[in-house]
Amino acid sequence: MIKKFIVIEDFISKEALSGIILFIATIAAVIVANSSLGEEYYDLWHMPLGITLGDKTISMSLTYWINDGLMALFFLMVGLEIKREMITGELSSISKASFPIVAAIGGMAVPALIYVALNPDNFIGFGIPMATDIAFALGILMLLGTKVNPSLKLFLMALAVVDDLGAVLVVATVYTSEIKVEYFLHAGITYALIWFLNYSGVKKILPYLILGIFLWIFIHEIGIHATIAGVLLAFAIPISSKIDEEEFINKTRESVDDFENNIDNIPILNHHQIDALESIAYGYDKVQNPLLRLEHNLHGLSAFFIMPLFAFSNAGVLIDFSTISANLMIVLGVVFGLLIGKPIGIFGFTYILTKLRIIKKPENISWYEVIAVGFLGGIGFTMSIFITHLAFSNETIIAAVKLGVFAASFIAAIIGVMLIMMKKKA
Incomplete structure (x- = not known):
């Protein structure tokens, strides 16, 4: 809370x-x-x-x-705000x-x-x-x-x-302006590909944004106001992270312990500590929604x-x-x-x-x-x-x-x- x-x-x-x-x-x-x-x-x-x-x-x-x-x-x-509020908010x-x-x-x-x-x-x-x-x-x-x-x-x-x-x-x-029906198919296929990324478990944002650009172009060509592409894309962005909180905590705790156990008298980080930090950074990226x-x-x-x-x-x-x-x-x-x-x-x-x-x-x-x-x-x-x-x-x-x-x-x-x-x- x-x-x-x-x-x-x-x-x-x-x-x-x-x-x-x-x-x-x-x-x-x-x-x-x-x-x-x-x-x-x-x-x-x-x-x-x-x-x-x-x-x-x-x-x-x-x-x-x-x-x-x-x-x-x-x-x-x-x-994105609408989707968040509908799932976890007010x-x-x-x-x-x-x-x-x-x-x-x-x-x-x-x-x-x-x-x-x-x-x-x-x-x-x-x-x-x-x-x-x-x-x-x-x-x-x-x-x-x-x-x-x-x-x-x-x-x-x-x-x-x-x-x-x-x-x-x-x-x-x-x-909306004059509707060009032929572009509905292009927009529909593009939007289907975006949802395919979601159902395939893709958590990287970049592929969604790239397809979102094409969705914007096709919706603009249809005659519907192109800003709607942003809302459609938002609803297809995945809500779940790649790893859950408990897994992140356990792996981070292991990495912190590994970092601590490899402390030495040299004033720079050794490769064990660098690996531990990279593991924490990797988990940080994966646990984010x-x-x-x-x-x-x-x-x-x-x-x-x-x-x-x-x-x-x-x-x-x-x-x-x-x-x-x-x-x-x-x-x-x-x-x-x-x-x-x-x-x-x-x-x-x-x-x-x-x-x-x-x-x-x-x-x-x-x-x-x-x-x-x-x-x-x-x-x-x-x-x-x-x-x-x-x-x-x-x-x-x-x-x-x-x-x-x-x-x-x-x-x-x-x-x-x-x-x-x-x-x-x-």
């Missing part, structure tokens, strides 16, 4: 720092976009880049390489998972319905207010320190994992490089409120979805189903805190911006929606913090 708590705290602390870096990257993007360097800023991200493999060329702008390529690694990490049993799952479903359904109600003839943007930015939300909780109930962090994290899964399903099924090892390696890359780069390349928007008036209902659908739909959905669904005795609220979380999490869930930000670029191609609409996302996320964060502070004083 202590080990698990330390891992969770490390995860949350990284998300918190990532949230701060994301905020800085976003502010920098807005400043640059509205400065004398604005034209160079936009030209940079629209610069075309291509990769040629045989007679096949994939060419996209720099922004699309970030959104389709690097974000596939982010979604790989998301998939979603590993019905009793633990039911409350955050219902909260997440409510937090996705109500914002989407609000958006569609306001935009019945232009409902394609319904996925924008469904998303929660876990880095920002957890970042705020961490900045509040001891004022926050620790169980609240676990609840928000579990809710966000389910929310991410919902976002993945929406991206995969709704925001491939899924957790890959997730750990990707988490820093995602938190401190991919997401800040995504924010800096996508958050730059000209502050022109005329774009909002020209697309008022779309913006209101996003703003009301995040600011009103999220807290109503998260609190309302869990409250009703708890009263109906279908689910049970954790005893260490109050309904007041559930409402606070509902508002923090309204921080859409990077995921909302990501879906905005999938939903719309008109730059004026995209700019207006971004301003709406910024405003709603900021107000939702303020209200969430105020509720938590008021709860602490009470």
Whole structure:
């Protein structure tokens, strides 16, 4: 239990720092976009880049390489988190998972319905207010320190994992271009090979990643958003290590004893000690869980490089409120979805189903805190911006929606913090 708590705290602390870096990257993007360097800023991200493999060329702008390529690694990490939580974490049993799952479903359904109600003839943007930015939300909780109930962090994290899964399903099924059926066979064979590695007991990560690149290419060619390749790959990464903990302990103990028994007066290690250390290192590699090892390696890359780069390349928007008036209902659908739909959905669904005795609220979380999490869930930000670029191609609409996302996320964060502070004083 202590080990698990330390891992969770490390995860949350990284998300918190990532949230701060994301905020800085976003502010920098807005400043640059509205400065004398604005034209160079936009030209940079629209610069075309291509990769040629045989007679096949994939060419996209720099922004699309970030959104389709690097974000596939982010979604790989998301998939790994989802798989881990479903196997050993907060979603590993019905009793633990039911409350955050219902909260997440409510937090996705109500914002989407609000958006569609306001935009019945232009409902394609319904996925924008469904998303929660876990880095920002957890970042705020961490900045509040001891004022926050620790169980609240676990609840928000579990809710966000389910929310991410919902976002993945929406991206995969709704925001796709023209489907090219012939590439389904290529993608299917590649994915089957990846699972064959799993069933064959292959624990090395590299073969999975190599086949994952081909999976990304084929899914991109199908017309489905290529980031889905990351999630599919994640579910095929093995969960079990090559040797179990007991075997590792026994072999390590033997190697340590061997190291100790061969101590001499020479100030450098002898070959017996070197062999003992290599044996320990070998066991260290074999006892590690491939899924957790890959997730750990990707988490820093995602938190401190991919997401800040995504924010800096996508958050730059000209502050022109005329774009909002020209697309008022779309913006209101996003703003009301995040600011009103999220807290109503998260609190309302869990409250009703708890009263109906279908689910049970954790005893260490109050309904007041559930409402606070509902508002923090309204921080859409990077995921909302990501879906905005999938939903719309008109730059004026995209700019207006971004301003709406910024405003709603900021107000939702303020209200969430105020509720938590008021709860602490009470």
